[in-house]
Amino acid sequence: NAGVTQTPKFQVLKTGQSMTLQCAQDMNHEYMSWYRQDPGMGLRLIHYSVGAGITDQGEVPNGYNVSRSTTEDFPLRLLSAAPSQTSVYFCASSYGTGTLGEQYFGPGTRLTVT
Amino acid sequence: KQEVTQIPAALSVPEGENLVLNCSFTDSAIYNLQWFRQDPGKGLTSLLLIQSSQREQTSGRLNASLDKSSGRSTLYIAASQPGDSATYLCAANTGFQKLVFGTGTRLLVSP
Numbered sequence: 001n002a003g004v005t006q007t008p009k010f011q012v013l014k015t016g017q018s019m020t021l022q023c024a025q026d027m028n029h030e031y032m033s034w035y036r037q038d039p040g041m042g043l044r045l046i047h048y049s050v051g052a053g054i055t056d057q058g059e060v061p062n063g064y065n066v067s068r069s070t071t072e073d074f075p076l077r078l079l080s081a082a083p084s085q086t087s088v089y090f091c092a093s094s095y096g097t098g099t100l101g102e103q104y105f106g107p108g109t110r111l112t113v114t
Numbered sequence: 115k116q117e118v119t120q121i122p123a124a125l126s127v128p129e130g131e132n133l134v135l136n137c138s139f140t141d142s143a144i145y146n147l148q149w150f151r152q153d154p155g156k157g158l159t160s161l162l163l164i165q166s167s168q169r170e171q172t173s174g175r176l177n178a179s180l181d182k183s184s185g186r187s188t189l190y191i192a193a194s195q196p197g198d199s200a201t202y203l204c205a206a207n208t209g210f211q212k213l214v215f216g217t218g219t220r221l222l223v224s225p
Contacts, residue, residue, distance in 0.1 A: 033211065033212070035215075040217065041217070042217040043203070043213070043215040048211065092213075101145065101207060102148065105159075106157055
C-alpha cells in the first residue's frame, strides 16, 4: 500500500490564484481530513469527510473548498489564494473510530502564497 | 472548545535517559488520544493510540497513559536514543475523527 499520498510537495502561488491540493489513500478508509500546520499554532482542522459524498467544516474552513466523490480521493481547493494561506497542508485518513481510529498522515504540501 | 497543551515545549537529554512528555486537554469528552512523531520537514508518524476506555498503551520503548478525569496523557520513552530526536505531538479525538493537536514537544537526545 502507498498509504496516504499528497501532490504536489511544494507550490508557490500568487495572491488571487486558485489551485487544488490532491490527496489519495489506498487503504479503503472512510474518514479523511485536511489540516494546516503553522509555526506556534500546531495543526488545525480545515475540512473533514466521513465518507464519499459527505463533508463538513473544521476549525479553519474559510477560503477552502472540498468534495469527496470517491472513497479514495479528497482534494482541497483554494479558491483565491491569500498570503495568510501560506502553510504546510496535511491530509489524513482512518478506517473508522474506536480501535480502528488510528489516523495516517500524508507527507504534506508546503504552500507559499506571495 | 477543546484545547490541548504540551509541556515542555523543548527538551534536551543525554542518550540513555528515561523521559516523560506531558499532554493536557481541557474537555474530558474525547474518543481517543493519539501520539505522533514528526521529523523536520516530514509528515506525522503515528506512535500510539489510546482509546477513551483504556489507561495505557505500550509499543517497544514507548508507553502512553491516559487519565480522562484529570485531562492528562503522558508519553514515556525508555532508554532514549539519538534517533528519538524529533517533535512529539499529541492529539485528542473530539468525534468524527476530528483531532485537536497540541503544539508539540521538540526532543533532542545527545550521544
